[in-house]
Amino acid sequence: MSPDLFENLRLELRRGCVIVAVMAALRSEQYGYTLRKALAEQGMDIDEGTLYPLLRRLETQGLLASEWREEDKRNKRFYRLSADGKQVLKQLLAEWETIDSSLRGILKENRRASARSVS
């Protein structure tokens, strides 16, 4: 199996999770750089080339709100989840729970089947 294949599948798997992670992290206001660091500390490394366009897209879709503000003598753009964003995040987390539970069920069934075939 080529490493590229795994990498592509990994990125595909992560794509939706990154959106949920960013939205969840923005329940409290942050600017881009600190958001990236916070997500990295939680094990969700997102490169800036992915994060900033995603933030803009979510803002265009009305899920985030942003404002430029001065902090430490520098202008920074602060993002937070909008009211619509909070609603959508709730739905996405419910969906995530369903997917997680289905996947766990499938994996459990597979483990049982493999154990039966070994014995």
Add this chain to the structure above:
Amino acid sequence: MQVLDRYLDAVRGYLPRDQRADIVAELAEDLRSEIEERQAALGRPLAEDELRALLKRRGHPMSVAERYLPSRHLIGPAMLPAYLRTVRIAVGVILVLALAGSLVFTGPARGAVPVLSGAWIWFWLALGGSLAYVGLFTLIFGLVERHYRRAEETGRWDPRDPEGLTADVDASARLSQRAHAVADVVTDLLLLVLWLRVHPVAMPEMGIVLTPVWLALHWPVALYLAASIGVELADALRPSSSRGRLLAHLWVDGLALVLIGVLLAAAPWVRVTAPSIPAETARMLGRWMNSACLLGLLSIGVYYLVRFVRQALRAFGGSSPATTPQATGQ
């Protein structure tokens, strides 16, 4: 920070005007935060090499800008294989023709047509022809792609129609008929101008003489082209599948068939008379040119015959004009 400013300027250049300032300000802030963090960890300012490495890790300014832009394409993945195949065939045919032409006119028939005797002219003909065809097919495929995208966006397509044309079959048929007619008018106008401006009898300076049949048919061919333009203009201005229009098409195509018949009966069509090449070579060249003329006339004749029969069936065969191939744009 000159390196950083240059990098940001380069990214700015690839971004749409209305978003430039905002995106670059945010990117600059992110980069400055990262640089400051690194400097704090090292306890010294970053060397230029380190700054360059940091920017290189971010990616080429074009790729950085690309991530902010919506993905757009002229020819999508579904059309790309057909586009590449068509371009490959067209360019391949042009290259083969140019190679064959250069072998003939720089070899055995050297001097028969002085302007074609140099190898470079064939190189430029092949290059120019290939580029023109690539441009033409890019334009055509781009327009077809746009048509299908719009049909999808507006929901104006019908699963019953395998070509994915709009659900409004009548409107689609009229659009298709109009587009074909405009293309035909342009082609025939160019042909008519060329036919009237180029003396159809002889090109002695090129060592090629056309036989007298071309002179005899000079005005009939011009008349045919004018009549064809008239019918096509009517199609372009007011698309219709009425019997009158079909009969007009039949009349024009019938005239084309008569002209092709007269031409076929009047072989040979070309004589090579260049004194600078041996008589045997001139005869061989003449044979090739006449064979090419025969092949061309037969192909055109078959095309017009098939078209004539189809038009006649539609005019007299009782099939519904709305369901005929031309009316549905197929």
